[in-house]
Amino acid sequence: MSAPREVQVSAISDAVAGLCGQADIELPADVRRSFEQAMAAEESPVGKGVLARLLENADLAQDTRLPICQDCGLAVVFLDLGQDVHLIGGDLTEAVNEGVRRGYKDYYLRKSVCHPFSRANTGDNTPAVIHTRIVPGDKVHVWLVPKGGGSENMSKIFLLTPALGLEGVKKAVLDTVIAAGPNPCPPIILGVAVGGTFDDAAVRAKRSLLRELDSVNPDPEAAKLEEELLAAVNDLGIGPAGLGGRMTCLKVFVDIRPCHIASLPVAVNVQCHAARHKEAVL
Numbered sequence: 001m002s003a004p005r006e007v008q009v010s011a012i013s014d015a016v017a018g019l020c021g022q023a024d025i026e027l028p029a030d031v032r033r034s035f036e037q038a039m040a041a042e043e044s045p046v047g048k049g050v051l052a053r054l055l056e057n058a059d060l061a062q063d064t065r066l067p068i069c070q071d072c073g074l075a076v077v078f079l080d081l082g083q084d085v086h087l088i089g090g091d092l093t094e095a096v097n098e099g100v101r102r103g104y105k106d107y108y109l110r111k112s113v114c115h116p117f118s119r120a121n122t123g124d125n126t127p128a129v130i131h132t133r134i135v136p137g138d139k140v141h142v143w144l145v146p147k148g149g150g151s152e153n154m155s156k157i158f159l160l161t162p163a164l165g166l167e168g169v170k171k172a173v174l175d176t177v178i179a180a181g182p183n184p185c186p187p188i189i190l191g192v193a194v195g196g197t198f199d200d201a202a203v204r205a206k207r208s209l210l211r212e213l214d215s216v217n218p219d220p221e222a223a224k225l226e227e228e229l230l231a232a233v234n235d236l237g238i239g240p241a242g243l244g245g246r247m248t249c250l251k252v253f254v255d256i257r258p259c260h261i262a263s264l265p266v267a268v269n270v271q272c273h274a275a276r277h278k279e280a281v282l
């Protein structure tokens with residue numbers, strides 16, 4: 001049996017700090033491609049104009065090294081930790097928070113985290129929300145997702161009666177988008193998790209937002225539902241920035257897994273057009 005690979009937690013701090021700057025400043029290439037496709041498909045001149053401004057904004061952020069949006073988000077960190085890794089040199093959670101602290105300071109990103117009642121800002125954008133999985137292998141895979149408040153506030157979770165079935169799931173998603181209207185800064189991306197439990201569905205809905213926008217879901221049932229939901233959402237007419245048009249939503253990601261015989265959980269995580277995430281492998 002080979003010895004576990006040792007990884008200093010300071011390397012995770014360094015990676016997270018760098019990812020904060022990249023994620024908040026560089027729009028992912030798949031999101032940019034999706035804006036271009038949406039601009040070509042948009043029927044509303046106003047909607048086309050909004051999409052053109054979003055592309056211009058992404059270019060400006062890249063050229064000036066300033067954030068894509070003033071809301072630099074709460075730092076959500078997904079960590080896939082190889083089971084053959086031995087972390088050394090400190091506490092993993094503190095290492096992630098140290099990376100966030102440094103990244104938000106060094107790249108002049110807005111600190112958007114506060115106490116829920118006093119609203120006193122924590123001053124350094126910590127604590128991060130960290131989701132860790134133990135996976136095969138000897139690598140540490142880190143994703144940094146700055147999540148804006150406007151779109152997160154429009155997200156919903158439903159514990160449906162099983163008899164409501166597939167039609168109930170579709171209605172839950174559409175009701176979420178209708179209630180959100182212009183608030184989550186459309187064009188949006190939807191992460192939809194069906195099945196599992198209350199907690200698990202919420203995390204899977206958020207994790208699904210890590211997928212590439214032009215990726216095809218390997219689960220044919222989920223892929224079909226993604227297409228149906230995207231068409232139904234884009235028939236609502238909310239449009240870019242909520243000013244009317246077809247391109248309300250760029251992509252729906254669906255994740256389906258079994259659930260309790262008495263349950264039908266559905267989590268809908270709404271992502272705004274500032275669909276930021278960057279990753280590193282150590």
Ligand code: SF4
Pocket residue numbers: 069070071072073147148149150151152183184185272273274
């Ligand atoms: S919802 Fe997204 S685009 Fe809108 S202000 Fe928040 S982070 Fe920015």
